[in-house]
Amino acid sequence: MPDITLFRARRILTMNPNRPVVDHVAVRGGRILGAGTLDELTGWGDHRLDDRFADKVLMPGFVEGHAHAMEGTLWTKTYCGYFDRMDPGGKVWPGLKTLEAILDRLAQAESRLKDPDTPLSGWQLDPIYMDNLRVSRHDLDRVSSTRPIGVMHASGHIMNVNSKALELAGMLKPGINHPGIPLGNDGMPTGELKGPEVMMPVGVHVGFGRSFTDSDEQGLKDFARLCVRTGTTTITDLAARLEEDTVNMMLRVTGAEDFPARLVAFQFFMGLTPEALIERVNALRPRSTDRLRMTGIKVIADGSIQGFSARLRDPGYYNGAPNGLWYIAPEQMLEIYNRALRAGILVHTHTNGDQATELVLQHLETALRQFPSPNHRFTLQHAQMTDAAQFRKARNLGLCTNLFTNHLFYWGDEHYRLTVGPERAERMNACRSALDAGVPLAIHSDAPVTPLGPLFTAWCAVNRISASGRVLGEAQRISVAEALHAITLGAAYTLHMDGEVGSIEAGKKADFAVLEEDPTEVTPADLKDVPVWGTVQGGRVFAAADQ
Amino acid sequence: MIPVTLIGGYLGAGKTTLINTLLRHADGQRIAVLVNEFGALPIDADLIEAEGDQLISISGGCVCCSFGDDLAGGLRDLSALDPAPDHIVIEASGVALPGSVMATVSLVDGVAANATVVLADAATTTALLADPFLSDTVERQLTDADRIVVTKTDVAEHAVTRAVMSTLSQRWPEAEIVASDQGPAATILLAPSAPKTPVTVPHAVDDIHDSFELELPLLTQTGDLEAALAGLGSSLLRAKGFARTTQGDCYVVQAVGQTIEIAPGADQGPARLVVITRKGAIGKTDLDARFADLAGPTAENTTQVQR
Numbered sequence: 142m143p144d145i146t147l148f149r150a151r152r153i154l155t156m157n158p159n160r161p162v163v164d165h166v167a168v169r170g171g172r173i174l175g176a177g178t179l180d181e182l183t184g185w186g187d188h189r190l191d192d193r194f195a196d197k198v199l200m201p202g203f204v205e206g207h208a209h210a211m212e213g214t215l216w217t218k219t220y221c222g223y224f225d226r227m228d229p230g231g232k233v234w235p236g237l238k239t240l241e242a243i244l245d246r247l248a249q250a251e252s253r254l255k256d257p258d259t260p261l262s263g264w265q266l267d268p269i270y271m272d273n274l275r276v277s278r279h280d281l282d283r284v285s286s287t288r289p290i291g292v293m294h295a296s297g298h299i300m301n302v303n304s305k306a307l308e309l310a311g312m313l314k315p316g317i318n319h320p321g322i323p324l325g326n327d328g329m330p331t332g333e334l335k336g337p338e339v340m341m342p343v344g345v346h347v348g349f350g351r352s353f354t355d356s357d358e359q360g361l362k363d364f365a366r367l368c369v370r371t372g373t374t375t376i377t378d379l380a381a382r383l384e385e386d387t388v389n390m391m392l393r394v395t396g397a398e399d400f401p402a403r404l405v406a407f408q409f410f411m412g413l414t415p416e417a418l419i420e421r422v423n424a425l426r427p428r429s430t431d432r433l434r435m436t437g438i439k440v441i442a443d444g445s446i447q448g449f450s451a452r453l454r455d456p457g458y459y460n461g462a463p464n465g466l467w468y469i470a471p472e473q474m475l476e477i478y479n480r481a482l483r484a485g486i487l488v489h490t491h492t493n494g495d496q497a498t499e500l501v502l503q504h505l506e507t508a509l510r511q512f513p514s515p516n517h518r519f520t521l522q523h524a525q526m527t528d529a530a531q532f533r534k535a536r537n538l539g540l541c542t543n544l545f546t547n548h549l550f551y552w553g554d555e556h557y558r559l560t561v562g563p564e565r566a567e568r569m570n571a572c573r574s575a576l577d578a579g580v581p582l583a584i585h586s587d588a589p590v591t592p593l594g595p596l597f598t599a600w601c602a603v604n605r606i607s608a609s610g611r612v613l614g615e616a617q618r619i620s621v622a623e624a625l626h627a628i629t630l631g632a633a634y635t636l637h638m639d640g641e642v643g644s645i646e647a648g649k650k651a652d653f654a655v656l657e658e659d660p661t662e663v664t665p666a667d668l669k670d671v672p673v674w675g676t677v678q679g680g681r682v683f684a685a686a687d688q
Numbered sequence: 689m690i691p692v693t694l695i696g697g698y699l700g701a702g703k704t705t706l707i708n709t710l711l712r713h714a715d716g717q718r719i720a721v722l723v724n725e726f727g728a729l730p731i732d733a734d735l736i737e738a739e740g741d742q743l744i745s746i747s748g749g750c751v752c753c754s755f756g757d758d759l760a761g762g763l764r765d766l767s768a769l770d771p772a773p774d775h776i777v778i779e780a781s782g783v784a785l786p787g788s789v790m791a792t793v794s795l796v797d798g799v800a801a802n803a804t805v806v807l808a809d810a811a812t813t814t815a816l817l818a819d820p821f822l823s824d825t826v827e828r829q830l831t832d833a834d835r836i837v838v839t840k841t842d843v844a845e846h847a848v849t850r851a852v853m854s855t856l857s858q859r860w861p862e863a864e865i866v867a868s869d870q871g872p873a874a875t876i877l878l879a880p881s882a883p884k885t886p887v888t889v890p891h892a893v894d895d896i897h898d899s900f901e902l903e904l905p906l907l908t909q910t911g912d913l914e915a916a917l918a919g920l921g922s923s924l925l926r927a928k929g930f931a932r933t934t935q936g937d938c939y940v941v942q943a944v945g946q947t948i949e950i951a952p953g954a955d956q957g958p959a960r961l962v963v964i965t966r967k968g969a970i971g972k973t974d975l976d977a978r979f980a981d982l983a984g985p986t987a988e989n990t991t992q993v994q995r
Contacts, residue, residue, distance in 0.1 A: 312795065319791045338792045342760040412725040412756070449967075452821075461968040464824050467783040470699040471821060500821055 145169045145188035146680070147179070152659055153199040156629050156644040166199065168651040171431075171679035175647045193682075194674075198659045200625070201644050202374025202652035202676055203595035204632035206543045207489075207522055207585035210378040210404075212367065214360030215264050215589050218348065219250040221292055222265035224551075224608075226592050229363035231370060231685065240274060247284045247292070254288070261285065262348035263292035265589070266301065269447075269555055270608070276301045277325065278332025291347025295551075295590070298448050300340045302332050302347055310343040356387075361394050361404075366688040368402040371594045372654030372673040375403040375633065375642050379489065379522070380439045383408050383425060388435070395432040401676060401683040403432050403652070405636055407439040407489060410469070415476040419484050431679065436637075437487035439522075440477060441468045443497035446525060446560050447552045451494030453526065459562035465494060475504045478519075482512035487637060488519050489543075495526035502534050509538060520635045523587070525569050526561065532571070532578035541635045543583040544570040546601035547591040553607030567614030572602050576623060583632035584624070596660065599624035600669035621665050651680040689800040690767055692776045692793045693878055696829055697807030698816060699782030702839035702868065704730045706807065707779055710873040711735055714748045717874070720766045720773035721752040722759070724781045759792045767798040775802070775878055783825060787832035803881035806833035807868075810844035810852050817855070830856070834881035835864040842869060897925065897964050900972060902979050904959035907933045910950045912982050913941065917948050919978065923969035929961030 146168045153163045155176050167174040167182040174185045182188070216228050221243050224236040237243045243266070251261050261284070268274045281290045281303035289306040293299075307313040307330055315328040321335040334340045344350055356364065356378070368376055381387070383406060395404055408422050418438055425435035443465055444450025449458060450465040457464055474490075481488045492498040498521060505519060520541040521527065525548060527535070535542060548556070549570055557566040568574070575582045584598050602624045605613045619627075633643030642650050657672040675684040695703050707721060707730060723730050731744060731752050738745040742765075744752040751773070755762030759778070766776055776799060780789050786804045793801045806829050816826045830836060836856055841849045849867070857865050866876055907913055913931055917924060927943035931950065940953030941961060963975065 311797065318794050320788070321791070322795075336788070337757045338759055338788065339795070341758040342795070345761075414728045458968075460966050463968050466785070467822075467825060470782045472699055473782075496821065 143187035143189050145174065145185055147182055147188045147190050148194055148199070148677075149179070149190065149192040150194040150199045151196050153645060154201075154625075154659070154661065155646060156201050156626065157646040159646075163645075166645055166651075166653075168677075168680045171651055171681075173645060173647055173649050173651050176645045194655060197674055198656045199645065199677075200372070200654045200656060200660070201629045202642065202654050202678060203372045203628050204583075204630075204636070204638070204643060205368075205373050205376040205585060205588070205593060205595060205628075206520075206583040206632035206635050207379050207545075208376055208588040208593055209380060210356035210361055210364045210406075212589035212593060213362065213364030214356050216363055217360070218262040218264050218293075219247055220265060221246065221263040222295065223267050223270040224592075226265075227367075227370065229366040229370075229688070231688065239271065240276065240280060243276075243292075244280060244284055247281070247290065251285050251288065251290075257288060259288070260306075260346060260348040261288055261290045263290070265295045266292045267295040269552075275331070275333065278302060278304045278307060278330070281332060289346045291344065291349055293349060296445065296448050297590070298336060298340075298445070298450075300334045300344065300347075300349065302334060302343055304332070306343055306347050307332060309346040312343065356381075358390055358394055361391065362400075365400055365402045367588075367593050369676050369683045369688050370673060370685045371596070372656065372676055373402065373593065373595060374652035374654070374676050374678045375405065375636070375638065376593075377636070378404060378406040380409040380441075381406040382412075383421070383435060388425065388428070391433055392428070392430065396430060399681075399683075400432060401678045401681070403434070403642070403650075403678070405434040405436070405638075407437040408435070410438055410440045410477065415473065415480050418477065419480045419486060422486050423484065434636075434638075437489060438477065438481060439489050439491070440474065441491040442474065442500060443468060443492060443494050446493050447555050449560070451526075452492075452496040452500075453494040453561075454496045454499060458560055459565075460559050464496075467497075471500055471504065474500065475508060478505055478508035479511060482508055482514045482517060485514075487517070489522050489635070490519070491522045493523045493525050495528065495531065498524055498527050498531055502531060502538065502540075505538050505540065506534075515539065518581075518635060518637060520583075522585075526565060527571060527575070528568070529571070529574045529578060532575050532580050536579045541581040541583065542575050543585050543632070543635055544572055544575065544602075545587060546570045546572065546584045546605075547586050547598055549601050549605050549613050550608055551591050553605075553613045554609045554611065557607070557611065557613065568617055569613065570602075571614075571617050572619045572623070572627070573617040576619060581631060581634050582623075582627050583635050584627045585632075594669070595628040596671055596673070597669040599628050599660075600665075602627065603665045603668060621661055621668060624668075625660060651677055653677040690773060690776055690798060691802035691878075691880065692763070692778065692790075692799050693802045694778045694780055694786050694790050694793075694804045695807065695877065696780040696784060696786035696789070696804065696832070697782070697837075698809075698812075698822065698826055698829065700812065701782075701807035701809045703779050703782075703807055704728075706837070706839065706868060706873055706877060707777060708732045708735065710777070710877055711746055711748070711750050713873060714750055715874070716748070718749045718751075718771065718774045720750065720769070720776045721746075722762050722766065722776060722778045723752065723754050724779075724784070725754050725756065730779055759789065760795050763793065763796040763799050767796070777877070785825075785828050785832060787828075790832070803834045803879065804832055805835045805837055805877055806830055807837050807839050808852065808856065810838050810841050810849045810867075813838075813852050814848075814855065830860055830863070833860065833863045835866065835876075835879075836860065837866055837868050837876055839868040841867045898967050898969065900963045900965075900975055902929075902961045902963065902976065904929065904931050904961050904979060905982050906959070907931055907982055909933070910939055914948050914950055916978050916982055917941075917943050920963075920965070920970065923965045924963065925966060926964040927961055930959055931961070932959045 166176045290303040321339040443452040449462045630643035633639040655674040929941045931939045
């Protein structure tokens with residue numbers, strides 16, 4: 142049996158400007174021998190022709206530069222979101238538009254639980270789409286008053302629980318005085334818990350304990366199934382606590398012959414001194430494999446805009462809310478940058494507000510003077526409020542940016558109305574400005590905050606339409622070609638992987654997205670609806686239907 | 689009830705140094721120190737007797753524990769130790785807001801807030817209060833303080849220290865302000881403080897609204913209340929309550945945006961108002977002042993009321 146496979150497709154969009162469209166690609170040992178015509182490729186030797194993709198369109202496998210493996214684990218809980226969402230098994234769960242619908246779905250999930258003490262956990266509740274509906278413990282008590290119930294909000298910052306859960310946590314009593322625990326007219330907590338300090342002690346009783354953000358084995362596998370369904374072949378786990386047990390599990394799971402994705406896990410910065418952080422990554426780097434890279438550090442500078450915890454420059458929040466929270470002190474950020482640059486370790490920094498972005502720009506400039514690093518590719522993650530001047534500075538400093546274009550759809554109306562106001566909402570996630578300034582661009586979903594789906598993320602960058610249908614800043618729209626670049630080579634570049642993935646050409650990894658239609662030929666408004674058949678990853682074929 | 693003292697203040701203010709001094713001179717007091725993460729170990733090596741995963745034993749019967757993101761759990765664990773600690777000290781991170789951290793203490797049985805102590809480095813505080821990135825964070829920390837401890841007064845110049853202490857006492861007159869060398873660490877850090885105004889508990893409020901409950905004084909005429917509400921302009925989203933006049937008449941108050949309705953109603957007890965505004969639109973002090981003015985002139989000079 143020849144070890145070369147020649148795939149034939151209706152069209153292959155290579156993302157290689159030297160030959161952008163071909164119809165054959167030759168693969169051996171997980172790598173591309175070449176992309177071109179049948180005649181050109183038969184020159185490589187004995188081959189097997191595989192024409193299962195004869196009517197499909199191939200693209201480079203999509204690269205998701207900002208997601209969390211937790212997306213896989215969350216699907217073991219009950220989906221309570223407003224929008225339709227596909228689970229790892231391919232089932233599309235309809236979005237829930239009313240409180241009754243949410244309680245109904247929770248009740249159905251409840252009836253399937255055998256052990257009366259097992260907690261019932263829901264996720265992705267988003268009251269902003271339901272007129273800021275306030276869910277109370279009495280509502281959840283209707284589902285069950287004997288079983289502890291907890292429903293996490295989409296923001297990850299608020300949780301609703303029932304009376305039983307409060308009772309187990311010792312909080313079902315009058316006299317509680319905490320800004321994160323609103324009280325009802327009866328003087329008792331309403332069941333709404335705001336902020337990690339109050340969510341945590343109750344969370345342990347409702348399936349949201351300390352380790353719920355870590356992915357487990359099944360969660361990681363489900364994460365990978367979602368990759369196949371969305372055409373994604375390289376994906377980040379962008380805030381992993383890479384403890385020894387977890388690393389061993391991840392090496393084993395990603396090493397399995399049928400694991401369909403390349404995982405890039407970034408070490409989360411919290412809980413380690415800057416020195417220990419560098420040591421940890423230096424110890425992990427050599428253990429990296431083709432499908433598990435442990436080569437970078439993730440820093441978080443501020444919170445979220447819709448949660449009013451992002452750090453903004455003047456004029457601040459549109460509705461007058463006070464400025465947000467720093468998650469790291471400036472000196473600590475500088476020390477991490479200094480040490481990482483010296484050690485040659487990649488750092489990606491979450492900055493939602495423009496003041497947080499400004500801090501990174503200033504501190505990286507300082508660090509680079511001491512440790513000049515022409516190829517550092519440090520990346521501004523989210524960077525939602527970055528303006529043109531900041532992008533120009535970013536370019537001068539060699540920074541990349543990964544913009545959160547999905548926010549335009551999911552929270553665009555909130556930003557327009559409440560958080561940053563109309564003018565700044567129209568230039569949020571300013572892809573056009575980034576490209577014009579020459580900053581290497583990627584775009585992302587931050588799954589599970591929004592669903593994994595690079596074509597949808599590209600659709601957001603191209604169309605900039607909010608959930609209500611409002612266009613947020615026509616001037617910042619980018620072309621389909623630019624968006625497709627951002628979800629392939631653009632994202633790969635931020636991970637130092639543009640030499641091995643992101644385009645279909647000789648020598649690169651055989652990672653393809655297999656699509657039913659050509660995304661460059663549909664109308665831009667339909668980009669998100671291009672169906673995904675599956676992927677080829679490292680030369681192995683994965684059909685979504687088999688996942 | 690185990691007293692809990694929170695030590696806050698920006699990076700470099702000297703929290704770790706002062707806590708180590710405290711532990712060195714614990715004099716038989718069993719002090720338990722709670723830190724956010726064991727990232728940067730806050731205990732001097734020579735004080736450590738044994739290091740476990742969760743707990744560090746310190747000479748003299750003291751311990752140090754990290755709480756990750758579960759402070760309530762950390763407090764519960766410490767209060768369950770046998771023998772129980774005499775005092776719990778929480779070392780907040782340099783960017784943490786002490787008020788938020790201390791609020792968690794009220795959730796745990798068996799412990800009670802003793803004092804919120806915020807450290808301010810004599811040499812750097814003035815610059816921090818003007819720093820474009822950090823000023824509002826440092827201000828909020830100092831606002832949360834019952835006691836502000838000015839540190840490094842031995843290295844800063846006298847004039848600098850005096851200027852800082854003057855600034856602090858002017859801007860935060862309700863806080864007790866001491867220099868770190870004014871007494872033993874135990875006194876400076878652990879002395880109880882007079883309880884400050886309790887946290888206003890939001891009445892089912894969210895991140896975009898502020899909600900205030902006010903007692904209303906007896907009104908001379910309802911037009912005064914109407915004017916006060918109208919004076920809030922677009923900051924006012926809703927108001928609802930019950931007013932009484934000096935003549936003994938009772939009124940129901942309802943306001944939605946700029947539409948204000950004050951109509952005669954049944955007696956509902958003491959006059960009070962719930963006011964809901966856009967978040968941050970108006971401070972409690974300002975609001976109190978506007979409605980306290982409604983108490984109006986005495987009976988002798990009612991004719992001088994201007995509207």
